[in-house]
Amino acid sequence: MMKIKKGDEIIVLAGKFRGERAKVEAAMPASDQVVLDSLNISKRHTRQAGTTMQAGIIDKFMPLHVSNVALWCSGHKGPARVGVKVDEGEKIRVCRKCGETL
Numbered sequence: 836m837m838k839i840k841k842g843d844e845i846i847v848l849a850g851k852f853r854g855e856r857a858k859v860e861a862a863m864p865a866s867d868q869v870v871l872d873s874l875n876i877s878k879r880h881t882r883q884a885g886t887t888m889q890a891g892i893i894d895k896f897m898p899l900h901v902s903n904v905a906l907w908c909s910g911h912k913g914p915a916r917v918g919v920k921v922d923e924g925e926k927i928r929v930c931r932k933c934g935e936t937l
Contacts, residue, residue: 838917868898910935
């Protein structure tokens with residue numbers, strides 16, 4: 836089960852962009868990957884195929900594995916390990932360090 840969802844603010848823990856913060860644009864739980872809004876962009880060289888695609892060099896957002904990112908906790912201003920607390924029959928994600936709702 837992936838604990839990171841679309842719209843979450845995360846911090847990158849490993850790799851080329853370590854220490855950077857970004858928002859999650861897309862979460863892919865089947866492959867345990869996330870696409871971030873401003874990080875891990877690669878150049879894709881394309882040719883025109885029909886009338887719909889644009890030819891040339893385009894920027895493509897590449898996914899990162901979910902193990903390389905962590906949720907950002909604004910309570911203690913650092914990466915958060917995610918816990919789940921049940922409140923009135925509803926699951927709520929909480930930071931395990933400071934207890935703040937994520």
